[in-house]
Amino acid sequence: MTEKIKSLGVFEGFEDSEVASLLEGAEEKLLKHRATLFKADTDAHFFALVLEGAVKLVKPSPSGDDVIVLFALPGDVIGALIMVQDKSTYPVSVIALGETVVLKIPRRTFQESWQKNQIAMRRVNALIYSRMTDFHDQKSMTKTPLPRKIARQIVSLIDRYGTDAGTILPIPLTRQEIADAVGSTVESVIRVMSSWSQLGIIRTSGQHIEILKMDKVLEILSGKLEA
Amino acid sequence: MTEKIKSLGVFEGFEDSEVASLLEGAEEKLLKHRATLFKADTDAHFFALVLEGAVKLVKPSPSGDDVIVLFALPGDVIGALIMVQDKSTYPVSVIALGETVVLKIPRRTFQESWQKNQIAMRRVNALIYSRMTDFHDQKSMTKTPLPRKIARQIVSLIDRYGTDAGTILPIPLTRQEIADAVGSTVESVIRVMSSWSQLGIIRTSGQHIEILKMDKVLEILSGKLEA
DNA sequence: CGTAGCCTTGAAGGTGATCAATGTTTGTGG
DNA sequence: CCACAAACATTGATCACCTTCAAGGCTACG
Numbered sequence: 153m154t155e156k157i158k159s160l161g162v163f164e165g166f167e168d169s170e171v172a173s174l175l176e177g178a179e180e181k182l183l184k185h186r187a188t189l190f191k192a193d194t195d196a197h198f199f200a201l202v203l204e205g206a207v208k209l210v211k212p213s214p215s216g217d218d219v220i221v222l223f224a225l226p227g228d229v230i231g232a233l234i235m236v237q238d239k240s241t242y243p244v245s246v247i248a249l250g251e252t253v254v255l256k257i258p259r260r261t262f263q264e265s266w267q268k269n270q271i272a273m274r275r276v277n278a279l280i281y282s283r284m285t286d287f288h289d290q291k292s293m294t295k296t297p298l299p300r301k302i303a304r305q306i307v308s309l310i311d312r313y314g315t316d317a318g319t320i321l322p323i324p325l326t327r328q329e330i331a332d333a334v335g336s337t338v339e340s341v342i343r344v345m346s347s348w349s350q351l352g353i354i355r356t357s358g359q360h361i362e363i364l365k366m367d368k369v370l371e372i373l374s375g376k377l378e379a
Numbered sequence: 380m381t382e383k384i385k386s387l388g389v390f391e392g393f394e395d396s397e398v399a400s401l402l403e404g405a406e407e408k409l410l411k412h413r414a415t416l417f418k419a420d421t422d423a424h425f426f427a428l429v430l431e432g433a434v435k436l437v438k439p440s441p442s443g444d445d446v447i448v449l450f451a452l453p454g455d456v457i458g459a460l461i462m463v464q465d466k467s468t469y470p471v472s473v474i475a476l477g478e479t480v481v482l483k484i485p486r487r488t489f490q491e492s493w494q495k496n497q498i499a500m501r502r503v504n505a506l507i508y509s510r511m512t513d514f515h516d517q518k519s520m521t522k523t524p525l526p527r528k529i530a531r532q533i534v535s536l537i538d539r540y541g542t543d544a545g546t547i548l549p550i551p552l553t554r555q556e557i558a559d560a561v562g563s564t565v566e567s568v569i570r571v572m573s574s575w576s577q578l579g580i581i582r583t584s585g586q587h588i589e590i591l592k593m594d595k596v597l598e599i600l601s602g603k604l605e606a
Numbered sequence: 607c608g609t610a611g612c613c614t615t616g617a618a619g620g621t622g623a624t625c626a627a628t629g630t631t632t633g634t635g636g
Numbered sequence: 637c638c639a640c641a642a643a644c645a646t647t648g649a650t651c652a653c654c655t656t657c658a659a660g661g662c663t664a665c666g
Contacts, residue, residue, distance in 0.1 A: 211519045215602075219519040233508040236501050243512050267501065270494055274463045280507065281460040285470050287514045292438045292446040294521065294562030295623080297653070326612065335521030340654060342614060358612090358663085375442075522655085525622070553644065567622055569646060585631075586644090 156203060157255065161227050162275045174272060176261040183207075183248035185324075189256075190231075192245045198256045199231035205252025206323040209244040210332075220333040222283065223249070225313055225322060232276050235262040249323045299344050301334040303373040306363065319366060324359035383430060384482065388454050389502045400492045401499060404485040410434075410475035412551075416483075417458075419472040425483045426458035432479025433550040436471040437559070447560040449510065450476070452540055452549060459503050462489040476550045526571045528561040530600040533590065546593060551586035 157163070163171050180203070183189060189200060192212055202224050209222040209230065221244055224230050234240050266272050286308060293301055306321065313322040331341045348354045353368045354361060363369055371377035384390070390398050407430070410416060416427065419439055429451050436449040436457065448471055451457050461467050493499050513535060520528055533548065540549040558568045575581045580595045581588060590596055598604035 211515050213519055217522060219521070221515050221518055233504060233511060236504040237508060243515060267497055273500065274494070277460060277463040277504075280511075281464060284460060284507075284511070284514075287511075287518070288438050288446075288448050288470060290518070291448055291514075291562065292440050294446070295444060295564075327614095328612080335518065337522075337655060338613080339615085339656085343654095346614075554646095555644075564623060565645080566624080566647085570622090573646075 157201075160201065160203075162201070162229065162272065162279075164275075166271075170269070173265045174261065174269065175255070175257065176265060177258040178261065179256045181254050181256055183252045183254065185248060185250050187248045189246040189248065189254060190242055192243060193241045196231060196234045196237075196240050196242045197259050199229065199235050199259070199262060200246075200257065201255040202226050202228045202230065203253040203255055206249045207246050207252060207254070208249055208329065208333075209246055211244050218332055219335065220329060223309060223323065223333070225309075229276055229279055232262070232266075233280060235259055235266075249325070249329075298334070298336055298340055299372055299378075300375060301336070302330065302341065302344055303369050305330065305334050306361070306369060307373055310363070319363040321361040321363075325361065326359055384428075387428065387430075389428070389456065389499065389506075391502075393498075397496070401488065401496065402482070402484065403488045403492060405488065406483045408481050408483055410479045410481065412475060412477050414475045416473040416475065416481060417469055419470060420468045423458060423461045423464075423467050423469045423486070425485050426456065426462050426489060427473075427484065428482040429453050429455045429457065430480040430482055433476045434473050434479060434481070435476055435556065435560075436473055438471050445559055446562065447556060450536060450550065450560070452536075456503055456506055459489070459493075460507060462486055462493075476552070476556075525561070525563055525567055526599055526605075527602060528563070529557060529568065529571055530596050532557065532561050533588070533596060534600055537590070546590040548588040548590075552588065553586055 157175070158166075158168070158171060163174070166174075181189075183205070189207060190196075190198075192210075204226055206226075207224045207230065208220050209224065211219045211221050213219060224246075230246060231242060234242065266276070289304065289308075290301075293304060309321055309323070310319075327341045327345065328338045330345075331338050334341070345354065345356065349356060351368070353365045353372075354363055356362070368377060384402070385393075385395070385398060390401070393401075408416075410432070416434060417423075417425075419437075431453055433453075434451050434457065435447050436451065438446045438448050440446060451473075457473060458469060461469065493503070516531065516535075520531060536548055536550070537546070554568045554572065555565045557572075558565050561568070572581065572583065576583060578595070580592045580599075581590055583589070595604060
């Protein structure tokens with residue numbers, strides 16, 4: 153068992169043996185950029201922990217405009233809630249962004265170890281709680297102009313990654329993905345971000361986004377700045 | 380302890396003594412229409428179960444256009460997730476729609492009984508799961524035209540209430556509230572619903588909404604019908 | 607060096623927000 | 637039981653913000 157795993161927030165302060173039982177049957181898996189961890193509507197027999205890199209949770213839509221429901225970063229748990237349903241299929245597909253490492257944990261282990269471990273469950277629920285409030289935030293911004301939505305998304309990602317390396321987005325994101333995440337179109341996202349680039353607020357090289365003036369981004373988010 | 384309480388989904392199959400310990404310190408409370416159960420940013424010292432009627436969870440916005448994050452109906456749990464956070468304030472305000480009865484349960488009871496009761500926690504998590512997928516649904520409809528959003532909201536409410544009395548919305552809703560729930564404006568909601576009324580798809584008297592042609596509503600939801 | 611994936615730009619058009627005014631229902635106190 | 641106020645519903649006109657459609661450019665990689 154690697155140090156990396158033991159140092160995850162979910163396992164903080166746990167005995168090695170405790171962690172071992174929570175990881176019964178777990179399997180570490182390396183995903184290449186764009187690789188799929190699981191597909192929506194597929195039998196949900198495992199959940200996962202993100203160790204390195206990132207994944208996106210995509211809800212497929214009949215009309216082809218998929219929506220990104222969530223970005224999961226290291227330390228995040230995915231597919232845990234569905235483990236409590238008796239039988240079920242995943243509601244979303246999970247796709248890696250960049251090289252990423254995840255830990256696949258079988259449903260049985262969830263039922264036999266996680267659900268019996270109050271502290272672990274508390275921590276899982278805490279993660280879910282923050283996800284929930286994030287949805288609330290998003291929902292409260294439906295009527296808000298696009299630039300503010302994009303700003304929110306960016307800030308949310310940086311906040312969650314926590315690293316004070318800070319101003320560089322932890323994941324490679326295409327404009328299309330940003331659009332899918334905020335519920336807009338590539339073109340509109342491009343227009344907004346181009347204008348930010350010109351104002352020197354951000355700098356992008358390829359899928360890499362760097363925030364140069366966080367204060368400005370926050371002003372946009374709060375509506376003070378139009379940009 | 381009333382029969383009504385014991386018959387709630389969360390308590391299904393539980394012994395009376397078990398239910399009693401889960402309700403340690405609980406207090407039944409009658410709320411009048413529009414009465415507030417708790418306010419956002421207030422110390423979260425209890426969570427609640429809806430017994431009768433309904434409540435709305437409102438996220439206040441600085442700009443005054445509040446957003447309705449969720450409608451909670453009988454059997455729903457509200458504020459449970461926040462009980463796992465060590466100390467915290469409610470992220471939303473809760474306001475009754477129509478005469479409603481709730482059961483206020485102290486945080487201590489959550490920590491001492493609920494968290495130790497695997498089955499109860501599973502059920503709470505199952506409720507949360509369905510709420511989560513509901514958010515996913517909503518998010519996947521951001522780019523969708525307003526009528527479909529409204530249709531989704533209506534169908535979701537009727538689905539959840541389950542009663543095959545069926546075609547009458549279980550809660551009194553103003554157009555403003557519908558607008559707040561789908562992220563739109565009163566005027567726009569009115570235009571959509573008026574057109575439905577004229578087509579004989581729905582009938583409204585005051586805050587009461589009755590669905591006359593559910594099939595049509597479903598067609599609108601799926602995009603087959605423009606209306 | 608050609609293809610695939612992503613980014614960019616422009617023009618046109620639509621959906622819904624906003625503003626403003628008016629009608630209707632509900633509830634309350636005299 | 638009436639009168640008035642408050643809350644809710646409605647309608648119309650205007651306009652901003654995005655979406656959509658179309659075309660082209662850039663970069664990377666086999």
